[in-house]
Amino acid sequence: MKIILTIVSVVAAGLLLWFYVPQVRELAPTPGGGGGPVACTAEAMQCPDGSWVGRTGPNCEFVCPGGNSGGGGILPYNSGIRGTxxxxxxxxxxxxxxxxNCADKPLQTLVAIYRPTDLVHAIVLMQSDAKGTFEVSLPPxxxxxxxxxxxxxxxxxxxxxVGPDAYTSIVISCDSGIR
Structure with missing residues (x-):
């Protein structure tokens, strides 16, 4: 009885490997970005313009707006947001x-850009400068x-x-609470 149970277990394990291993190979990314699905790590990097980007593309590279990663990536956009x-x-x-002396003053602070359908997860984080100004390249x-x-x-x-080939100018008015 133990011999039959051992044989059945070995056959079941063999069948499982026979069907499972080819599926795992199909899902695994091929070296050099062979077109299969790629999952990049959730790291972030601050770009020279102050914005933050995550890894993207088949090689999971950081691509800054207006920058060149050397490995392809997206072209810089000719559109975006300029604001104060x-x-x-x-x-x-x-x-x-x-x-x-009581006029509104520029504010150096954190600026976050979201998709209007998701006001929890920012797609860009940056800092406005001492004059309160900021600029970011974005697709329309x-x-x-x-x-x-x-x-x-x-x-x-x-x-x-944001329209194509244009920067949209905005002013964000913050309430100081002084009354």
């Missing part, structure tokens, strides 16, 4: 005529731009449509 982040009010009482499409961190000032999302 401003915060105000900066004085507790607004006067008529307005006091120039619809985006939601958020600014600020988890503390005040409060910066609402700004919906943006």
């Amino acid at each position: 982040v401003m915060v105000g009010p900066t004085c507790p009482v607004e006067r008529i005529p307005p006091d120039p 499409g619809e985006y939601a731009v958020g600014a600020g961190e988890s503390t005040p000032p409060n910066c609402p999302f700004t919906e943006v449509v």
Whole structure:
């Protein structure tokens, strides 16, 4: 009885390997990017322009907007978003005529760009400069731009449509909470 059970187990294991191994070979990526599915690691790299990118393409390379990875990748886009982040009010009482010292001020802060259908996972993270300005190359499409961190000032999302071969200019107005 033990001999029959051993033979059946060996045959079952052989059949399992016979059918399973070819399927695993089909799913495994071939060296040199042979067109099979490729799963890249979830690492990120900050580009010289301040944006963040993940690994992409058949060789899982980092490709910065406007940069060249040396291994192909995507061409830089001739479209994107240019913006300024401003915060105000900066004085507790607004006067008529307005006091120039109380005008909205530029804000250096985190800027995040999302797809409008997913306001949780940012596709680009960058920092606005001391003048509050930022710029990012993006393909044409619809985006939601958020600014600020988890503390005040409060910066609402700004919906943006990026057209082909053009940069869309926006101003993100953040509420300082001063009243």
